[in-house]
Amino acid sequence: MLRIHFTTEDLLKTRVATSPDPMWELVLSVFRLRRRLAVARYEPWYRQVRADASRSDLLQRIRLMLMPMIPASGYFPDFLTPENRRHEGIESIIESVAGSPRSVLRGQLDLLDRGRGSTWLERLREADPAAREDLRRLLRDYHRIALAPHWNAIRSTVEADRAIRARALLDGGVHGLLNSYRPLMRWAPPVLHVRYSVDQTLHLDGRGLLLTPSHFGQGPANSLADPALPPVLVYPAGYDKAVVPVAPVAVRALGRLMGGTRASILIATGTATTSGELARRVGVSAATVSHHLSALRAAGLLSTLQRGELILHTRTSTGSALVNAAHTAGT
Structure with a gap:
């Protein structure tokens, strides 16, 4: 507690x-890659990352360097998630992590269980320049494979x-x-x-x-x-368990959005909104709203979240991009 x-x-x-914190997402994604928890929404991500990383030596480097630094449970070093760099670009964040002072590397890596004999962690602990460069390359490659395509x-x-x-x-x-x-x-x-x-x-x-x-x-x-x-x-973060991760929207899926009622619902979900509120705003029945919400979710344009008895609908970033493009085209 x-x-x-x-x-x-x-x-x-x-x-x-x-916004999401790139390094926290990176660290926590390693837990998902290691444990392969039975959470359906991570399964496509897990399969893709494993396949992409296996095409090079990245999967081996994840096992030999990244996983010993991020154990299956317990402590992992604070320097991996620098709060003062969260709004900077990923390259700047990675440079900050790899460039951590020797005193920080020593103090925090000493808190890990280094009994597994990771010679690379020993070299990083001593701020060895080659080990720092290994860390830069590892974080860049892992981010490119595991995070960037799924951002x-x-x-x-x-x-x-x-x-x-x-x-x-x-x-x-x-x-x-x-x-x-x-x-x-x-x-x-x-x-x-x-x-x-x-x-x-x-x-x-x-x-x-x-x-x-x-x-x-x-x-x-x-x-x-x-x-x-x-x-x-x-x-x-909360999520709708019935919704698969957002993927590039197919032309046929976008075609399902045609029509005034569905477009009005998508526009109205710029802020979190209940089904009842949507029905009142758009002037249709609850059943009609439910039908259109299902189509919008299937197209990856809308998310539905539940907290207790409260169910809220909000646009995804893809849905917002579509609405913004429509507004731009109409000006």
Whole structure:
């Protein structure tokens, strides 16, 4: 259990990340690649990454270098997820990770179970230039294979979760936001109790908390081990279990969107919206809305998320791009 203690100032500074964090997604995707958890939505990703990585030595490098640094359970180094670089390009982030000071590399890699005899981790611990270059190349290649081709799906999952949190914030303020994370977290002011892999207490001390939804997150939440670093809590983003990951939309699927009612529904889901609200806005029956929502989901243009009894619909990044293109064409 992780117990996060808030002050009034912390509540004012608490926010939800505006976009996926590339390095948190990278680290958590390694867990999905290692464990191959029985989660249907990761299966196509798992098969594709394994196949693509097997065409070169990347799969071997993942096993020999990346997985020892990101164990199946427990601690992994904080320097892999630099919070101060999250809004920079992936090359800048990778350079920051590979260029971590020797004292940081030593201190954090010493916390790993290095009894498996990874000579590469030993060299990285000593800030060996060749080991740093190995890390740069490994992170670049892994990102190119495992994240870049799937970034639209990753971003759509995070954006849909943000819509849920925005709705909770508007309805209930910060307390409503923190209450929206049940059952993963329990808000008992002034402490947020979080399902966590170890027993830990974190005092925010006026720094606020960055809540970061993750596409590849599963099970307990994740955070930085060093309490002196900027507080961040990474949690599994909500998703519709019946929806497959967003893929490039086929011409035939786009053809299903033709028609005023379906277009109106897609436009109306720019913010998280219930089926009842959509029916009132568009002026059709609930059954008609349900039919069109199914078609939009099948085309990868809309996501449906459920939190308790609340079911909300929101456009994916592909759906928003389509609407924006239609607006541009009409001007």
